[in-house]
Each structure stands twice: as C-alpha cells, then as structure tokens.
Amino acid sequence: xxxxxxxxxxxxxxxxxxxxxxxxxxxxxxxxxxxxxxxxxxxxxxxxxxxxxxxxxxxxxxxxxxxxxxxxxxxxxxxxxxxxxxxxxxxxxxxxxxxxxxxxxxxxxxxxxxxxxxxxxxxxxxxxxxxxxxxxxxxxxxxxxxxxxxxxxxxxxxxxxxxxxxxxxxxxxxxxxxxxxxxxxxxxxxxxxxxxxxxxxxxxxxxxxxxxxxxxxxxxxxxxxxxxxxxxxxxxxxxxxxxxxxxxxxxxxxxxxxxxxxxxxxxxxxxxxxxxxxxxxxxxxxxx
Numbered sequence: 001x002x003x004x005x006x007x008x009x010x011x012x013x014x015x016x017x018x019x020x021x022x023x024x025x026x027x028x029x030x031x032x033x034x035x036x037x038x039x040x041x042x043x044x045x046x047x048x049x050x051x052x053x054x055x056x057x058x059x060x061x062x063x064x065x066x067x068x069x070x071x072x073x074x075x076x077x078x079x080x081x082x083x084x085x086x087x088x089x090x091x092x093x094x095x096x097x098x099x100x101x102x103x104x105x106x107x108x109x110x111x112x113x114x115x116x117x118x119x120x121x122x123x124x125x126x127x128x129x130x131x132x133x134x135x136x137x138x139x140x141x142x143x144x145x146x147x148x149x150x151x152x153x154x155x156x157x158x159x160x161x162x163x164x165x166x167x168x169x170x171x172x173x174x175x176x177x178x179x180x181x182x183x184x185x186x187x188x189x190x191x192x193x194x195x196x197x198x199x200x201x202x203x204x205x206x207x208x209x210x211x212x213x214x215x216x217x218x219x220x221x222x223x224x225x226x227x228x229x230x231x232x233x234x235x236x237x238x239x240x241x242x243x244x245x246x247x248x249x250x251x252x253x254x255x256x257x258x259x260x261x262x263x264x265x266x267x268x269x270x271x272x273x274x275x276x277x278x279x280x281x282x283x284x285x286x287x288x
Contacts, residue, residue, distance in 0.1 A: 031059040042141035076281035086283040091142040097134040108173040117180035127195040130261035145248040152189030154238040158228040167203040193285040199256040211247035
C-alpha cells in the first residue's frame with residue numbers, strides 16, 4: 001500500500017506547483033526572509049560560498065545556485081599517470097552505484113530501470129551495456145551545481161519530459177522507474193574513457209535545469225515530446241575540462257553518471273548512502 005506521501009504526489013498538479021515555486025523563487029519581495037529561514041533550517045554552510053552573506057543574493061534562486069569560493073572543492077587525482085581520475089559530479093549522497101546488469105540500473109532494493117528508459121533512446125543505451133553508474137542525490141542544503149566527472153566533448157543533449165516526483169529515498173523505494181519517468185536532461189559526452197552520460201533529473205518543486213552552453217533547458221517549450229540536439233559537428237566544439245560546471249538545478253534533485261563496459265572502476269570506499277562532495281574520487285579509468 002503506497003504511503004500518504006506517495007499518494008499525494010500522484011494526485012497533485014506536479015508541474016503547476018513546481019513552476020509556481022519557481023516564479024516565487026525568482027521574485028525579490030519574499031526572498032530575503034525565506035533565504036535566512038532556509039539557511040538556518042537546513043544548516044547551509046555559507047563559509048563554502050563565494051558570497052557568504054545570505055542577504056546579498058537578489059532572490060532565492062541566486063542563493064540556491066550559489067557559486068563556491070575558490071578552493072572549496074579540490075579535484076582528486078588518479079593514483080598514477082596511467083589512470084584518469086573520475087570525479088564525483090555533485091555534492092550529496094550516493095543513492096546507488098555499481099554495474100549495469102541485465103536488469104539495468106539499481107534504483108532501490110528490488111527496483112531496477114533500464115538505460116534505454118533513462119536516456120529515452122535504445123541505440124544510445126547500447127554504449128553503456130555492462131557499464132558502470134552512480135546516482136547522486138542532492139539534498140536541500142547541498143551545493144547545487146553539477147560538474148564534469150572527466151574531461152569531454154559534448155556530443156548530444158536530450159530533454160525528456162516527464163513527471164516531477166520527489167527523488168528522495170522513500171519515493172525511490174516506492175515509485176517504479178522513478179528516474180526514467182521524471183523530467184530530465186541527458187547530456188552525452190565523448191571522453192578518453194569512451195562515452196559518458198550525465199543525466200540531470202528533475203523533481204517535485206524543481207523549477208528548472210540549465211546548462212552552461214544553453215542556459216535554462218527544463219522545462220522545455222514543448223513538454224509533450226523528447227527533444228534532442230546533436231552537438232557532434234558543432235564548431236567550435238563544446239569541450240569541458242574535468243571539474244568544469246555542466247549545469248545547475250533550481251531546487252534539489254539527482255544527477256546520474258554512466259560509463260561504458262570496462263571503462264572505469266568505481267571507488268571501493270563508496271557505497272549507497274555515502275556522503276560525497278563534488279570533485280572527490282568517484283572512480284578511475286585506465287588511459288587508452
């Protein structure tokens with residue numbers, strides 16, 4: 001029997017509420033008191049921010065997507081020059097990580113979903129058969145920008161419309177195919193470790209997702225169909241260094257990273273429920 005929390009999510013107008021929250025978060029008239037309340041309620045560590053005064057932000061969205069001060073997230077290095085360090089893309093908690101099996105990606109105990117469902121493309125998913133994945137949940141108190149695990153060239157970006165369920169552990173355990181049914185942005189890159197996908201998953205009251213190369217992407221202009229943009233022939237190419245920003249969430253959500261078969265070895269020190277910081281070692285891969 002679904003919990004009351006899950007049932008409420010099923011019946012409320014998810015998109016309307018999320019976009020309304022987004023409008024309020026962009027306004028100035030109510031942001032200052034709410035920013036102070038939010039920072040105190042969620043124990044946000046403002047000492048890590050480039051601008052440490054909560055009242056200096058023009059609205060809640062500016063505060064929520066705040067930049068870090070220089071040096072706040074040092075980037076991990078591989079154990080030797082023969083290897084490439086794979087960095088954690090965001091602050092948060094590891095929801096799940098491991099191998100893509102014949103069942104797909106592990107969402108929660110007893111629940112899996114396929115890479116084809118997540119990427120909304122069967123052919124794209126083939127590149128990740130038998131590969132590795134890591135799912136990072138960003139809580140309200142976390143830094144909410146997503147960064148490159150390794151250096152890469154953008155090949156394709158796909159906006160996938162969908163629901164806006166919460167992505168916390170309770171919902172992940174209760175809602176089938178959660179990450180493959182929520183609104184999301186799929187960014188695919190070519191790297192020296194082979195293909196890499198970074199998926200930014202929307203959620204309840206997430207008012208939008210943006211990237212550094214396009215600005216605001218989610219929600220799409222047409223939320224009824226999948227929309228893809230091919231960047232493989234773009235000149236100049238969109239190339240991002242390891243640790244460079246990919247994009248950001250306007251309120252919290254989840255980032256999922258996928259690599260192909262044998263491309264990387266995930267860090268043995270990490271497991272489900274491990275707390276992580278952007279830039280720490282997620283794994284490593286051998287240079288080709």
